[in-house]
Each structure stands twice: as C-alpha cells, then as structure tokens.
Amino acid sequence: MPDVHTLGGMMDRIRALLTVIEEGSVNRAAVRLRITQPALSRQMQALENELGGKLLERETSGVKPTGLGHALVKAMRPLVEGYDTALAELRRQARGERSELRVGYLLSAAQSMLTPALAKLRKSQPEVKLKLHDMSPREQIDGLRAGELDFALIGQEGVTAANEFHSARLCSLHVCVAVADSDSLAARKNITLKELKGRDFIGVDEDQVPGRNRWATALCKSAGFKPRFVVVVDGITNVFSQVVSESGVTLLPGYFEKLQHPGVTFVPVSDEKARWDFIVLWQKGRASASTRALVEALKQVAAEMNA
Amino acid sequence: MPDVHTLGGMMDRIRALLTVIEEGSVNRAAVRLRITQPALSRQMQALENELGGKLLERETSGVKPTGLGHALVKAMRPLVEGYDTALAELRRQARGERSELRVGYLLSAAQSMLTPALAKLRKSQPEVKLKLHDMSPREQIDGLRAGELDFALIGQEGVTAANEFHSARLCSLHVCVAVADSDSLAARKNITLKELKGRDFIGVDEDQVPGRNRWATALCKSAGFKPRFVVVVDGITNVFSQVVSESGVTLLPGYFEKLQHPGVTFVPVSDEKARWDFIVLWQKGRASASTRALVEALKQVAAEMNA
DNA sequence: TGCCGTTATGCCAGATGTGCATACCCTCGG
DNA sequence: CCGAGGGTATGCACATCTGGCATAACGGCA
Incomplete structure (x- = not known):
C-alpha cells in the first residue's frame, strides 16, 4: 500500500482519475496518459488513501466510479480545466504575448498624445485589447506596483518611480x-x-x-x-x-x-x-510585442508633436 | 538550474509562490511552509523555468512580484482556494459526513411514504440538507448511476438495478x-x-x-x-x-x-x-450517518403503514 | 480447462526534492 | 572603509517517490 503522506502530485493523480473515469478503464487511461497500467493503478490507490475512501468500483471488465468518485469529478473537473487554461494564459504572457494592455493615464494631460498613439497601435496590432483607466498619477503608480496596470502615462511625477519600471521620456x-x-x-x-x-x-x-x-x-x-x-x-x-x-x-x-x-x-x-517632462512607465520583464508597439507609437506621436 | 520537465508538483510550487508573495520574503515564507529557504528558493526557480518568465523581483530586502507574478496570483489564488475547499469537502464525504442528501422519488408513488420519513429524519438529524427531485423511475436510476442522486425511491422497476446499489424493500x-x-x-x-x-x-x-x-x-x-x-x-x-x-x-x-x-x-x-414491492436504492460505499438515518426512517414509516 | 481480458503486486533504477553548509550580494552603521 | 547582518543562490549528499518491467491474481467465456 503506497504511502499516505504524499500531498505533492495530488493534482496529477486527480487528473489521472478523471481520465480513468472517462475511459472506464485503468488500462486505456494508462495508454492515454503515456504511463504503464501498474503505475496508474498505484496512483489510484494513493488517491483513495489520501481521500480516505474508495473512488473506483473495480470490476472484471474495467472500473466505474463510486459515489465519491462521481463527486470528485463534479468538484474537480472545472477546477482542473480552469487551472489548465490559467496556466496556458500565464505561459503565453510569459512569452510576451499579452492579449490585453492596461493603460493608466491622466485625461487632461495625456489625451492629446494617447488618442493618436492608440490609433497607430490599432493599425499595427489590431487584435490587442486595450483597457484605459483615467486615474491620478499616484493611482497609476500604485496600479503599476500592484500589477494592475501595464502602462502609466504620467508627467514629472513619474520620475519618483522611474527606477522601479521601464521608462521613456516622451516629450x-x-x-x-x-x-x-x-x-x-x-x-x-x-x-x-x-x-x-x-x-x-x-x-x-x-x-x-x-x-x-x-x-x-x-x-x-x-x-x-x-x-x-x-x-x-x-x-x-x-x-x-x-x-x-x-x-x-x-x-x-x-x-x-x-x-x-x-x-x-x-x-x-x-x-x-x-x-516639464512627460514620460511613460511600463512593467519590467520581457516586453511583449504589443508593449513595444505602444511605446514606439507614443514616441512617434511625441516626436511629431514636437516638430 | 533545476530541471524543466517536472510538471508534477506544479500546484505545490504555485501555493509556495502565493505564500512567498504574501510574505514578501522567501525566508519568512519558508518558515511558514516548514521547509528551508534554499528548498523554497529552488522551487521558485523551477516555477519560473516552467512558466518561462520571471515571477519575482529579487531585491536585497526580500522579493516582490513582477507583472507576471501578479498575474499568476490573480489567476491562481481563487483556483487554489477552490481546490482546497473541494478537497476538504471530498474528505468529509469520504468519512461519511454528507451535508446534503439528494433524493429521487416519484411523486404519485412515494409521497405518502416520503413525507413522514423526512419528518422523522429532520428530528434525528436536523442539520442535514435535502434535495428532492420528482422524476421518473428511469431518470432516478440514471441519476444514481451518474452520481447525481444519493437515493432513489422506486417501485418494482428498481429491481433491474438493485445489484448495482444498496437496496431495501420498504413495503x-x-x-x-x-x-x-x-x-x-x-x-x-x-x-x-x-x-x-x-x-x-x-x-x-x-x-x-x-x-x-x-x-x-x-x-x-x-x-x-x-x-x-x-x-x-x-x-x-x-x-x-x-x-x-x-x-x-x-x-x-x-x-x-x-x-x-x-x-x-x-x-x-x-x-x-x-x-408490488416498493424499494429504496442508495449508493454503495461507506454510508453516512444521514444515509443510514433516512433508510431507517423509511423502513419505520413503511412498517407503520403496513400495521 | 485454457485463453484473454482486467487490475494488483514485487522489485529495481532513475528522477525529484530536501536539508545542511556555505557562497554571494547589498545596505547600514561605526 | 570595513565588518555585521539582513537577504537569496548554490554545491552536495541523502532520503523519498515514482515509474517501468515482470508477474500474480482474478473473472468471464468459449
């Protein structure tokens, strides 16, 4: 009987159980999971030990879930799926493929610069979604710090936080x-x-x-x-x-x-x-294509305004 | 640099990261997690490798999350919490402590028996929640099979499925x-x-x-x-x-x-x-106290009706 | 009874994770 | 300017876990 204390990998065993129940067979599930049947069999035993109850009714023609097994599927499947999609999204984000940019700006100060820059961005990267947040400089900096913003369009105030983030002087x-x-x-x-x-x-x-x-x-x-x-x-x-x-x-x-x-x-x-310098701050870390594009657009607009 | 291929235990590393970010320090988090600081440090590295991006900004005074780290927290914390509560609920259920009984019945047939039995049950176990589902015999059996029902109050039709579940003849x-x-x-x-x-x-x-x-x-x-x-x-x-x-x-x-x-x-x-036999079917596996109580109540009511 | 399907078990090798000791880096204060 | 004290990272050895292979045990079916 496998050890009970092993909390790590519980998630994987739960995934395995989902597959086993879908397939109605430890054997077939093992094939799908690319492991051998004995390994999977032991995983199921471990899971049952950890939960303290039988999950599968073993029969000569395969396995079928007990009430507890059904309950586990109902409770865990959505979580496992949510976990997977969240993980995929995070990986994409790590690779620099943000689907959404959250921009903080001060309406009175930045509108003349932001509007044309966003137009440029939409031309070069039409699929990127934008969330604009009109907020005070302080709120912008806090938002950046809390990870709720990707960009802050900010004036002289931003220099106090410029070393925490990437920054560029726009004009x-x-x-x-x-x-x-x-x-x-x-x-x-x-x-x-x-x-x-x-x-x-x-x-x-x-x-x-x-x-x-x-x-x-x-x-x-x-x-x-x-x-x-x-x-x-x-x-x-x-x-x-x-x-x-x-x-x-x-x-x-x-x-x-x-x-x-x-x-x-x-x-x-x-x-x-x-x-009076007007600057843009954005999160450190790998810059996504859309991030770079927005920074470029802002710089261009600023240059045109100066000219 | 730790290996990248290790998908197992990802969940644990994510939990660890949540703690680290909460504490703002690998050291303090390690204390809370009852492991040593180097182990935790390596977990964070592993997580960053698996995701393909930095999660923590290491500073001399501790760590703080990067944008990606923040995103991970926002995406994962609710999942982790949901996972924990689901797991706890399943453990309770495995121990036989169901908080809810789902009863299928056929209104015309079972009402005279079910109503007084539920009254009895409420007296002996007032905290148990009941979900009653008026459905045809076939639906009841399917419901049992799919794990959506704990009980089926059913007539002669039930004998076809009696060996799949626990059963008792009521009258x-x-x-x-x-x-x-x-x-x-x-x-x-x-x-x-x-x-x-x-x-x-x-x-x-x-x-x-x-x-x-x-x-x-x-x-x-x-x-x-x-x-x-x-x-x-x-x-x-x-x-x-x-x-x-x-x-x-x-x-x-x-x-x-x-x-x-x-x-x-x-x-x-x-x-x-x-x-014409009237029987009750219920899920196999460890019977909860409330399950046993309901079965007993039904038997008593049936006996009184016969007398 | 023998065959073929199922799941379970014994055993070993490789991978993983941890703790310990220690290195490294930065800041602060004398 | 240098040492103390806080932080995190790394080298290494060891215990633990997990998976694969071979094989047992079991039930149905011809």
Whole structure:
C-alpha cells in the first residue's frame, strides 16, 4: 500500500482519475496518459488513501466510479480545466504575448498624445485589447506596483518611480505659471522664474501628485530662490481656487494654457531650463510585442508633436 | 538550474509562490511552509523555468512580484482556494459526513411514504440538507448511476438495478387492474389474475418505467398465461386513455386505487402472489450517518403503514 | 480447462526534492 | 572603509517517490 503522506502530485493523480473515469478503464487511461497500467493503478490507490475512501468500483471488465468518485469529478473537473487554461494564459504572457494592455493615464494631460498613439497601435496590432483607466498619477503608480496596470502615462511625477519600471521620456513641454486675473503678472506675454521670487506658492497634495512640489522647488532653486508654499491642497481644481483667493502662484505643465479656468490666467515661463517632462512607465520583464508597439507609437506621436 | 520537465508538483510550487508573495520574503515564507529557504528558493526557480518568465523581483530586502507574478496570483489564488475547499469537502464525504442528501422519488408513488420519513429524519438529524427531485423511475436510476442522486425511491422497476446499489424493500402493496368503466369487470369488488387471460394488455414504455412490463408478464405467467401487449405507450396517463379507448387492461400498484381517472375503474386483484414491492436504492460505499438515518426512517414509516 | 481480458503486486533504477553548509550580494552603521 | 547582518543562490549528499518491467491474481467465456 503506497504511502499516505504524499500531498505533492495530488493534482496529477486527480487528473489521472478523471481520465480513468472517462475511459472506464485503468488500462486505456494508462495508454492515454503515456504511463504503464501498474503505475496508474498505484496512483489510484494513493488517491483513495489520501481521500480516505474508495473512488473506483473495480470490476472484471474495467472500473466505474463510486459515489465519491462521481463527486470528485463534479468538484474537480472545472477546477482542473480552469487551472489548465490559467496556466496556458500565464505561459503565453510569459512569452510576451499579452492579449490585453492596461493603460493608466491622466485625461487632461495625456489625451492629446494617447488618442493618436492608440490609433497607430490599432493599425499595427489590431487584435490587442486595450483597457484605459483615467486615474491620478499616484493611482497609476500604485496600479503599476500592484500589477494592475501595464502602462502609466504620467508627467514629472513619474520620475519618483522611474527606477522601479521601464521608462521613456516622451516629450518635454514648456512650463507656465498660474496667477490670478487681477495679478500684475496676468497681462504679461511671458515671465521668468526669477520674477516669482517672494511669491506665495500653492502646493498640491503629495499623495495625489507625488513629486510635483519637489519639481517646482527644484525649478525655483535653479533660478536662485526657494519657493514658499503657503498652503498645500488636494486636487488640481482646488489649486486654482487658492490661486484666486490667496493671490498665490503655482507652476504647471504647459498644456494647462489651453484650459480655461475662471479668474485664473496662465503665463508661459520663458526660462530655457524650465521644462516639464512627460514620460511613460511600463512593467519590467520581457516586453511583449504589443508593449513595444505602444511605446514606439507614443514616441512617434511625441516626436511629431514636437516638430 | 533545476530541471524543466517536472510538471508534477506544479500546484505545490504555485501555493509556495502565493505564500512567498504574501510574505514578501522567501525566508519568512519558508518558515511558514516548514521547509528551508534554499528548498523554497529552488522551487521558485523551477516555477519560473516552467512558466518561462520571471515571477519575482529579487531585491536585497526580500522579493516582490513582477507583472507576471501578479498575474499568476490573480489567476491562481481563487483556483487554489477552490481546490482546497473541494478537497476538504471530498474528505468529509469520504468519512461519511454528507451535508446534503439528494433524493429521487416519484411523486404519485412515494409521497405518502416520503413525507413522514423526512419528518422523522429532520428530528434525528436536523442539520442535514435535502434535495428532492420528482422524476421518473428511469431518470432516478440514471441519476444514481451518474452520481447525481444519493437515493432513489422506486417501485418494482428498481429491481433491474438493485445489484448495482444498496437496496431495501420498504413495503409490498397489493395489485390492482385498470379497466374501462364500461368493462364487465368494472363492477367487481375484486378479481383474480386468471380472469385477465385473453385480454388486451396496455404496456408502458420501457425507457420510462423499466421492468414494469416484465413484472406484469411475470405475474400473469404465475397465473398460467402470457399477456398480450397490444400497444406500448409512454407516460402513465396515456395508458389510461388506451384503457378506455381500446378496452384494454393494465396491472398497476395498489396505490392507484386512490387516484381518480375519468372513464377508468381500478379493481383490486385478489391473488396472494400479486404484490408490488416498493424499494429504496442508495449508493454503495461507506454510508453516512444521514444515509443510514433516512433508510431507517423509511423502513419505520413503511412498517407503520403496513400495521 | 485454457485463453484473454482486467487490475494488483514485487522489485529495481532513475528522477525529484530536501536539508545542511556555505557562497554571494547589498545596505547600514561605526 | 570595513565588518555585521539582513537577504537569496548554490554545491552536495541523502532520503523519498515514482515509474517501468515482470508477474500474480482474478473473472468471464468459449
């Protein structure tokens, strides 16, 4: 009698039992499983020992399942099948053949870049399925970390996590500053960073837009002063309220100029060094063809936009 | 590098990976799994080889899952958990602790016996769940064979399958004959089998009520003649139509006398030997406590009915 | 009774997995 | 700058498991 303690390989014995019951014969099942009949016979005995009950009614013309055997088939067949398909999918994924790309992006920032890139992707790889998730930079990074996203289209915030993932800089935008309409700067065509020295800065919550404040700080430092954040708010719209009510300023990526916000004026910053990088992050590990294709498409779109 | 060909034990390695990812450390996971860290480390390598991709990002402070690792967790955890609960349920079942009894019965025949028996069962084992299935004798037997039923409450038809399962005779009813109201026999208080000699018999489809015709034939033979089946119909109600329209007769278990059917009269058969056995079949193998309880309850009810 | 099918058992060789000891790598702190 | 202490990987020897081969045991059937 084979040993009972052997929990490993239980799954295989269950598969074997499924085959045996399908065939109604240990012999024929052994052929299908490419092992010998004695080996299979012992597997069945082992399985019965492990479960503590008979699974097969041995008869002179073959075997047929007992009630317990039937119960096992009903309970285990779907699991075994699910296991197999899951395994196959994982293998495909490991080989780099993803059937689905999950992309995180920030609508206001990335739409102009993402839409044409996806069009390109659909042309070169029409079969790949896309899941788009409009979420904040922080959520994107968390999503990447949790494996729920394959891509993050993200701004300057992404540099804080760039070493955890693959990354590519897509483009570099100029910077603008948001001031209240009533501000003396609001009438200017453009300004330099230096002129912001001594102003009250409005910060944004580190949790939602990580790295933004540090980026602003670094920019100011390059201009020779240290910004003073009088208040830190969460949510970009709250920043604008504060800009108006407190006559504060805040540094923003250039694409905000196209937006309208009552009471707020966006003035371009003329400093050469004041740039806002827009980057894409994606999971490390073997890159699938579709992954590479999406990165390429994004780079092309970015290049065309710069030109 | 460990061998790649080893498909057996894949499941265990997947479980191990789940633990490793939960713990974020091969070391701690090894403790939980009661194996050494090197063994577990090798399991992870083996798993990665089998899948063909990296699952863990090894860092100096432990490990964290790659995208593929995350995907594996998402796909496999529910399967592993389902597998475990299924296995536990099967073990319980093997030990004879069924949580549910699936009973097949024929409403018209068994109701008078089943209802009180279930009441008794509920008293002695209130926690056992019951699934009742009103189905034809043939369906009941098929259900038993397919493992979809634990019990079949069945008449004479059951004897054809009695050796495949455990069986017990519950009671033995007298027999009656169905004749048309216009028949000369319809006025009789009772008759003997012999008087049916030469009559046209209505048979019933072997598929739906297996053994019924054979039972009738055997009864007649014991009375010294061979019945002639002029027609075989499917469904018991069709039998009555034929009895009326063809002036045929048919032998039935005694409980039909309580039924009403327009144009049909049921006359008791007085022969001592003409009996209709009512039996219960149940799955072979270790009988659970609830199984034994139900059988006992049925026997008691039958005994009370006979008294 | 002998033949042919079935499943079960004894025995041996090869594959697999584990533990132990140790190597290796990185970070942190003196 | 180097050693301590945390992590994971590797070399090696040994126990365990599993499968194949040969053969037994058993039941039906001519």
